[in-house]
Amino acid sequence: MRIIFIILIVLVGKAEAQTSALAISDSLYALGNYEEAILELKSFEPKTEAVFVRLAKANEASGDWDTALEYYHKILVQNPNRVLTAINYGELLQKVGDIKAADSLFTNLSIAYPKNASFQYRLGEIKESKGDSISIEFFRKAIALDTTHQQALFKVAKYELAHSNYPLAKKFAKMGLEKNPKNVSLLSILAQTYYNQQYYRAAMEQFEKIVALGKGNEFVYNKLGMCFYRSFQYEEAIENFKECLKFEDRNSETHYNLGKLYAIIGDFQKSEIELLMAILIKKQPVDAEFLSLALAYKGLEDYKNMLKYTEAALEENPDNERALYEKAIAADNYFKDITSKIQYYQNYVNSYSQNGNPSLIELAQSRISDLKKEQHLQVENQN
Template identity: 30%
Template sequence: MKKILVLFLLISLQAGAQSSALSIADSLYTVGNYVAAINEYAKEGNAQASLQIARAYNAIGNFDKALAQYDATLKSYPKMEIASFEFGKLLLKTKNYRPALEAFNALIAENQQNPEYFYYLGRTLENSLKQEEANAAFRKAVALDSTHLRSLYSLGKYFVGQEIRDSALVYVDQGLRFYENDVSMINLKAQAYFNNGQFQPAIPWFEKLIGLGEDRPFVLERLAHSYYRSYENEKAVETYRMLSVVPGYLADAYLGMGQAFMQDKQLDSAQVYIKKSIEERTETFEKEYADLGRIARLQNKTKESMEYYKMAWEENKENPYNYYQVCVLADEYYKDPKTRLPYFERLLDLYPDLPPFLKERVLKRVSEIKEEIHYAGN
């Protein structure tokens, strides 16, 4: 009886020592002393310690050792689900997509009720350029958990990118019903409307983003443009002024203000800001010159307008529309049809693949001018 009691005490003391060592390792891990924690965990030699070593290497950023440790842990403890899940996520993070797919498919085979497994399977398929399969996985996650925001976001983001507004809004609105102030979902809703050319409905969602502190340049620029396209010129100018204080956006802000002033028929102010935009830019000025051309035309300064459109075309000869404007203005400015005709003929020579509607218009005008020349000769 005494021998049994002594043996029990020895086992208890050994277990207590192991528990104490594991507690020390956990404490070191908790405060971020990962190397010391790894050394302590290595003394334990059990499943939990093995998993914690993998986690510590992952926390350090030594992903190769973390992957190797997860692999070793699973070879010793193949039924450890949490290790399999973490291993799969790290494989995805390190772009090891094929083994990550195997890991998540194996997890789903064992447990088909966990939406997280389907979400990460979707992420892996997405990165493997298998978008339709990825979307199916995301939908499965949402079917299991209708509030799974990351899956809803992934589906919404895909359809926004494809500019399929109605499908995007199905998933975005579902997410917003669960969390109405989710910045990512609000941003997607604003983009869904914006990309669809529905600038007025986009405005309150961009405004909400700013109200939530998301006054990033991208948001300000699109909100300002939405105001402009909705003929809310005063608000557009105000928002472009906010954008102008962001480093690197001054030229864009000036151009936006100029366009808003032009739309509001404040042509002098429009000229001032568009010229300021040109002064600030170090790249090309196609948009600015084209806008100055539009302003000059509204001011009935045909020759000046033509010169600005020529400058816009010189900035980007890939765009035939600016040269087409040169042709139209030359047609207005010059009385002699023999002077006007070469402009249109040159346009056809430069751009044999003009859009059909534009080509038809130009060919018709060429025919009319030639007829005008013929009758003038008689």
């Protein structure tokens, strides 16, 4: 009896010592001292399942994924019923790119636990990484099992948005936001859905929620700028496009939008600066930017530069009808010779009389008529 009692004391002592040592390794792990935690765990004898689990996690955290996989595999061989370990193992298999093994593992888990939404979601991720379109069906299965599954709801809402199924995109985004109103990914899907439907005020509200959560980025501020622009709130649009430039100051489209907005509110000097920046940055044809710059000079009544940049626009794109028409206006205001003025308008009419903008053609023809009358009066006065 005495011997049994002594053995029990020894066993209890060893258990308490191991528990204490595990607490030390857990503290090292929590502080990010993974290598020290691993050394502490390796000193354990005999190594229990709890030790192997900690070794697997510590090696994974330190970046030694191959060793971590070995430990996870060893644990599951000894105890196949450790579901959480199996999940960790499967996630790491995904991370290292062993898609086939991960697929097999999560398939087995989904069969063993058919009501587990996360296993369906993982299978969807795996199929998606292989470019298999069936992935969306697994995400839908996950939602059928758990209507609040945030990641699955995002995947399906994003899919519906990409396929212009806007009512469904809104439905799934809102389902997720009911559970977590601060889910930025779902807020973005909902905002983009409204934006694509041209519900700019509704889109604005969702994008502003993202900004309020401290997650504003170039994309969000650009979309906000466009929402305000298309809602005729030009000052607010300008402020949001300026925020875009804090993320990427060499975005020609942002400078172009600012240039157009400054022209709308009558600040032609700032419009000139922004449009010049757009032109300098952009590497592809920039006829639209040159034309906008010409119109900014038109607002400043600087017809010399207006003529210069309409010509630049036409060099970039000889088929830019508006540029050719505005070139005639620039020439009309810049040159004194009436014959030259008429020729610029006539050049436009000759080029677009068959397939041009009827309103512009009518204006050009009317101006030609007025100039010819003016020319006739000049001749009469000279006689």
